[in-house]
Amino acid sequence: MELLNSAAENNITFVRPAYFIISGFIGIPNIRYYFVFLCFIYILAVMGNTLVITVITLDHTLRSPKYVAVFNLAFTDLLSSSSLMPKVLDIFLLNHYYISYNDCLTFMFFSFTFYAMQAFNLVVMSFDRVMAIMYPLHYQMRVSHKLILSLIAFFWLFAITLILTEVGLLTRLSFCKSVIIESYFCDHGPMYRLGCNDVTHNRAISGLAVTLILRFPLAFIVGSYCCIGYSLSKISTFRKRVKAFKTCTGHLSLVAIYFLPITFVYIFGSVIHPNARIISLSITTALPPMLNPIIYVLQTQEIKEALKKLQTRVQFRIAAKY
Numbered sequence: 001m002e003l004l005n006s007a008a009e010n011n012i013t014f015v016r017p018a019y020f021i022i023s024g025f026i027g028i029p030n031i032r033y034y035f036v037f038l039c040f041i042y043i044l045a046v047m048g049n050t051l052v053i054t055v056i057t058l059d060h061t062l063r064s065p066k067y068v069a070v071f072n073l074a075f076t077d078l079l080s081s082s083s084l085m086p087k088v089l090d091i092f093l094l095n096h097y098y099i100s101y102n103d104c105l106t107f108m109f110f111s112f113t114f115y116a117m118q119a120f121n122l123v124v125m126s127f128d129r130v131m132a133i134m135y136p137l138h139y140q141m142r143v144s145h146k147l148i149l150s151l152i153a154f155f156w157l158f159a160i161t162l163i164l165t166e167v168g169l170l171t172r173l174s175f176c177k178s179v180i181i182e183s184y185f186c187d188h189g190p191m192y193r194l195g196c197n198d199v200t201h202n203r204a205i206s207g208l209a210v211t212l213i214l215r216f217p218l219a220f221i222v223g224s225y226c227c228i229g230y231s232l233s234k235i236s237t238f239r240k241r242v243k244a245f246k247t248c249t250g251h252l253s254l255v256a257i258y259f260l261p262i263t264f265v266y267i268f269g270s271v272i273h274p275n276a277r278i279i280s281l282s283i284t285t286a287l288p289p290m291l292n293p294i295i296y297v298l299q300t301q302e303i304k305e306a307l308k309k310l311q312t313r314v315q316f317r318i319a320a321k322y
Contacts, residue, residue, distance in 0.1 A: 020180070021099075022184065023182050024184035025092050025278065035089060041287065041290045052303070059309065062302060069124045069152070073125065108170075108191070112163045115285065120213075121155075122255055123221065124148065133232070165205060166188060183278060214263075257292070
């Protein structure tokens with residue numbers, strides 16, 4: 001708050017444009033086919049995550065702390081897709097490249113908050129898997145609904161505070177030169193680099209956000225699986241090791257889908273063509289919400305059984321009407 005109030009105290013007038021221009025994807029041949037692909041991904045993401053949320057809500061056997069985390073992941077994926085993809089399609093399919101200053105900041109806040117929560121949800125699920133494998137006999141005592149809900153609430157509050165600070169610091173910048181954002185949405189990095197006054201604080205909060213949202217969660221997850229590997233090595237039979245490890249395959253798949261593409265973009269983003277970077281980043285943010293429910297439906301026996309029961313219930317009601 002001290003940083004945000006310093007301008008008012010010194011009577012500094014910031015130059016805030018009426019609008020920004022989103023320039024990503026412009027000039028790429030046959031790009032409309034890619035937008036159709038993104039639209040298809042968005043529809044699948046909405047359907048898949050809505051299905052997972054519905055199944056967990058209706059099936060009383062899926063009320064363990066693990067499925068509280070899975071429910072929150074599906075809910076976050078649904079919000080993440082809905083906050084980003086419809087606006088991106090509106091910008092580029094309907095040629096609405098101009099976006100007002102306040103709308104751009106709002107768009108950025110929701111997009112980054114939900115994306116951060118996807119990473120934090122994976123941390124919660126990783127914690128659940130560690131406790132289940134390392135302390136199988138005491139799992140129900142150690143991991144309660146209250147603990148998981150408290151972790152989720154803390155991460156939501158943390159993500160909102162971090163992104164709100166990141167977006168709030170942008171209001172201290174003057175945009176007196178270009179208003180063209182070289183990305184497919186109101187991206188923080190391309191936007192703060194347009195500022196023509198001191199961007200030191202913005203650069204610092206950007207680096208801090210990357211560390212807190214990507215590096216620390218990934219480090220925690222890797223450390224968790226090192227502990228899991230150590231615990232599995234103590235199990236006497238190979239069959240029991242495989243059975244215990246199978247409970248982690250779904251989560252490991254989600255981690256790979258989320259972290260590998262974004263890590264690739266950050267490592268090679270400065271050396272590849274800007275259009276290639278934008279397309280890679282858009283796929284990185286679009287695919288996980290679509291693939292997450294598919295992975296959990298295919299790899300989680302409890303959800304498969306719940307789906308079968310739900311299908312049987314629906315068929316019975318339809319048959320009863322006729």
